[in-house]
Amino acid sequence: MRKGSHPGGPQRDKALVADTDLEAIPPKRMPPLNWLRSFEAAARHLSFTSAAEELFITQSAVSQQVRLLESFLGQPLFLRGRRGLQLTDSGRNYLPFVANAFKAIVAGTQSFLGYSDQDYLHIKSNNAFAIYWLMPRLGSFLSAHPEIRVHVTTALSEQDFEGANSGVEIRYGRGEWYGSQARLLAPLQIRPVCAPEVARGIKDLQDMAAIPKLHLSGLADGWDYWAEQTGNPAHKATDGHFFGTFALAYEMAKHGLGIALGHDILVDDMVRAGALAYPLDLPAGARDNYFLIVTDQEATNPAAVAFCRWIERQFRNEP
Numbered sequence: 001m002r003k004g005s006h007p008g009g010p011q012r013d014k015a016l017v018a019d020t021d022l023e024a025i026p027p028k029r030m031p032p033l034n035w036l037r038s039f040e041a042a043a044r045h046l047s048f049t050s051a052a053e054e055l056f057i058t059q060s061a062v063s064q065q066v067r068l069l070e071s072f073l074g075q076p077l078f079l080r081g082r083r084g085l086q087l088t089d090s091g092r093n094y095l096p097f098v099a100n101a102f103k104a105i106v107a108g109t110q111s112f113l114g115y116s117d118q119d120y121l122h123i124k125s126n127n128a129f130a131i132y133w134l135m136p137r138l139g140s141f142l143s144a145h146p147e148i149r150v151h152v153t154t155a156l157s158e159q160d161f162e163g164a165n166s167g168v169e170i171r172y173g174r175g176e177w178y179g180s181q182a183r184l185l186a187p188l189q190i191r192p193v194c195a196p197e198v199a200r201g202i203k204d205l206q207d208m209a210a211i212p213k214l215h216l217s218g219l220a221d222g223w224d225y226w227a228e229q230t231g232n233p234a235h236k237a238t239d240g241h242f243f244g245t246f247a248l249a250y251e252m253a254k255h256g257l258g259i260a261l262g263h264d265i266l267v268d269d270m271v272r273a274g275a276l277a278y279p280l281d282l283p284a285g286a287r288d289n290y291f292l293i294v295t296d297q298e299a300t301n302p303a304a305v306a307f308c309r310w311i312e313r314q315f316r317n318e319p
Helices: 009-018 033-045 048-055 059-073 089-116 127-144 175-181 205-209 223-230 246-254 264-273 302-315
Strands: 078-081 084-087 120-126 149-155 168-173 182-184 189-193 213-216 241-243 259-263 289-294
Touching: 033 048, 033 059, 033 089, 048 059, 084 089, 120 127, 120 302, 127 149, 127 168, 127 246, 127 264, 127 302, 168 175, 168 302, 175 182, 175 289, 189 223, 189 264, 213 246, 241 246, 246 259, 246 264, 259 264, 289 302
Parallel strands: 120 149, 120 168, 213 241, 213 259
Antiparallel strands: 078 084, 168 289, 182 289, 189 259
16 A cells, blocks of 8 residues: 555545535635544544534544645645544644644734633833833842743833833823823822932032933933923933933943933932942922823732732832
């Protein structure tokens, strides 16, 4: 018998095709997934009956779907005999592609929808907050809750939150934008921040005026606002350099290339570590702040509840 052929030879193969509803066969290239699923299960079990039990369909449905797949491919995948099923050479060659494809679908689906699991938490955070505050502390939360898996993504702008399928959000803006769901993490203070070597050369406002300003594009609480709040109109300058994110501005400040406006929530750790310094103690209360928001569908998720309790304790300086 020719390898890979169906018992009974070409006539049997032709009968198999003739017995198939050809109108049900889609165009070439991609067979229906239910045909592939029946083939993969039958190939693992080498039994249509066991495959049917796994897939919760009848044995005849599995057999029919495999026959449709064989007709679609133009060659048999199984040898059907008294001792049960055996894979043909074609079936053995085809099986790894089908099995790996289903594994990829399962893995991708779990990754994409896993945050609906009660032990899975999807956090979408303002980018700077995630980098400078959340990431250095998230380990303590995970240590306290080893059963929880997190998926953290970031947003550079408010538009990035639109359509986000996240359970917990950390946003930067005005409280009235977010409604009753928003919880203020802490009142934010903004103040000039620069590299320590730059700070050592700043004794007063006149010294600071000579340092290039590092601006964040589109920021409402920028240098003009700080100058008005602290009574220093001379610093309402529009010169200097402009950046699209806090991270870029702070990195420039670290390298001694200018002076930025630091959010205390974001830069206090860097100041304590000696990477940045406050040259003058001139804080201003911010209009925009960081808010914790839990979506309605996640309000009872134990993972979301645990995270919210943890982060609020952090801002209350509680253990």
